[in-house]
Amino acid sequence: MAYPATVRAIEAELGRLAAEHPSLCTRTLAPNRTHEGRSVSFVTISGAGGGTPVLLTGGAHAREWAPPDALLSMLDRLLRAYEDDADLVIPAFIDTAPARDIEYPAASIGAAEVKRIVDRLELHVLALINPDGRAFTQASSANAMWRKNRRPPRPGSSCLGVDPNRNHDLAWDFERFYDDAGDVAVSASKDPCDFQVYIGPSAASEPEVRNVASLLRDKRIEFYVDVHSFSRKILFPWGMDDNQTRDASQSFRNPEWDGRRDGGFGGPYGEFIPAPLRDAHVRIGQAMHDAIVDGAGSDPRAQARSQYDVEPGLALYPTTGTASDFAASLQFEPDPPAERVISYTLEIGSDADGEGGFQPVPAIYPKIEREMHLALIAFLLAAAR
Numbered sequence: 239m240a241y242p243a244t245v246r247a248i249e250a251e252l253g254r255l256a257a258e259h260p261s262l263c264t265r266t267l268a269p270n271r272t273h274e275g276r277s278v279s280f281v282t283i284s285g286a287g288g289g290t291p292v293l294l295t296g297g298a299h300a301r302e303w304a305p306p307d308a309l310l311s312m313l314d315r316l317l318r319a320y321e322d323d324a325d326l327v328i329p330a331f332i333d334t335a336p337a338r339d340i341e342y343p344a345a346s347i348g349a350a351e352v353k354r355i356v357d358r359l360e361l362h363v364l365a366l367i368n369p370d371g372r373a374f375t376q377a378s379s380a381n382a383m384w385r386k387n388r389r390p391p392r393p394g395s396s397c398l399g400v401d402p403n404r405n406h407d408l409a410w411d412f413e414r415f416y417d418d419a420g421d422v423a424v425s426a427s428k429d430p431c432d433f434q435v436y437i438g439p440s441a442a443s444e445p446e447v448r449n450v451a452s453l454l455r456d457k458r459i460e461f462y463v464d465v466h467s468f469s470r471k472i473l474f475p476w477g478m479d480d481n482q483t484r485d486a487s488q489s490f491r492n493p494e495w496d497g498r499r500d501g502g503f504g505g506p507y508g509e510f511i512p513a514p515l516r517d518a519h520v521r522i523g524q525a526m527h528d529a530i531v532d533g534a535g536s537d538p539r540a541q542a543r544s545q546y547d548v549e550p551g552l553a554l555y556p557t558t559g560t561a562s563d564f565a566a567s568l569q570f571e572p573d574p575p576a577e578r579v580i581s582y583t584l585e586i587g588s589d590a591d592g593e594g595g596f597q598p599v600p601a602i603y604p605k606i607e608r609e610m611h612l613a614l615i616a617f618l619l620a621a622a623r
C-alpha cells in the first residue's frame with residue numbers, strides 16, 4: 239500500500255490483512271455510516287482469543303495523512319512477524335532532507351515480544367475514523383488542509399463539517415463548562431463556519447464519533463491511543479484543565495463547577511486524576527518516548543529529531559470533546575465499562591526538519607512511520623504485561 243493511501247486502498251488493505259491472517263485478524267464494519275454514506279471497518283487482532291482490550295485509532299482529522307497508513311503498516315509487520323515466529327524489523331532509514339544524510343538504524347522487536355502482544359491483547363484498530371474528510375482532502379490540492387468531517391450545511395448556511403475530535407460527549411458544551419476566560423482559551427467553537435474546531439450541533443452527533451465511542455464502551459477498552467499529527471507529543475489526560483490529585487470533587491462530572499472552571503494552569507479549578515493513574519500515564523508515555531529515541535540510534539542529530547514531549551493534553555491547549563479524554567472519562571462513570579483506562583493522543587511528526595507537518599512527503603514518511611511503530615509497540619507491550 240503506497241503512502242498516502244486513498245480511502246479505497248485503506249479498506250482494501252484491511253480486507254487483505256484479514257484474508258491473509260484469518261486465524262488472527264477479523265474485520266468488522268463500524269456501526270455508523272458517514273454523512274456521505276461511507277462504511278469504515280476496524281480489525282481485531284487476537285492470537286489466543288480475548289485478552290486485554292486495546293483500541294488504536296487514526297485519521298480523525300482529514301488532512302493528517304500519515305497515521306492511518308502507519309497503523310496499517312504496523313499491523314502488517316506485527317502479523318507477519320507473529321506468523322513467522324520472527325522478530326518484527328523496522329528497516330533502516332536515511333533522511334536525505336537535511337544538509338547531510340542522517341541514518342536511522344534498523345530496529346527490531348523480539349519474536350517473544352511480538353508473541354506477547356498478539357497473544358495477550360485483544361487489539362482493535364480503527365485506522366481511518368473520517369473517510370469522507372480524507373477523500374475530500376485527496377480530491378484536490380485546494381482541499382488538502384481540510385480538517386473536519388463532511389456534515390452537510392444547515393439550511394441557509396454554506397458551512398460544512400464538524401471536528402470529530404471536539405464532538406465527543408465530554409465537556410461538549412464548553413460555554414456551560416468553563417468560566418468566561420476558559421470559554422475564550424479553549425480550542426473549540428460553536429460556529430459551523432469555524433474551519434478547525436466546530437463542535438457540532440449536539441454531543442456525539444457525528445457518526446465518526448459514535449463509531450469510536452461505541453468501540454470504547456462495547457469492547458471495554460482499557461488502553462487507547464488516538465494517533466494524530468503533528469507536534470512530536472505524547473499527550474495524556476487531561477486536556478480539559480490542569481491535573482490535580484487531591485480533590486475528587488473537582489471533576490467534569492460535578493455540575494457545581496459548571497461555569498467556574500478556568501481551563502488553564504493554576505486557577506481555582508483543576509481536573510481530578512488519581513495519582514496512580516497519572517503516574518501510570520507518565521511511566522508508559524516515557525516508555526513510548528524512550529522507544530522512539532532508542533530507535534534513532536547513535537547519531538545525536540537523529541536523537542534530537544526524535545524527542546517527543548510526554549505531557550498532559552492541556553500543555554498543547556485546553557480541549558473539550560476529544561477522543562482520548564473521553565476514553566479516560568469512562569472510568570469515572572458510576573458503572574464504568576473498564577475499571578482503569580490508559581489513554582493518549584499521540585501527535586506524530588513535525589513541521590520542522592523537512593518533516594512536512596500534516597502531510598509528510600513520501601521521502602520522509604518512513605521516519606514518521608517508524609516513530610509511530612516504535613511508540614505504539616512500546617505501548618502495546620505495556621498493555622500486555
Ligand SMILES: [Zn+2]
Nearest residue numbers: 299302466467
Ligand atoms: Zn489531529
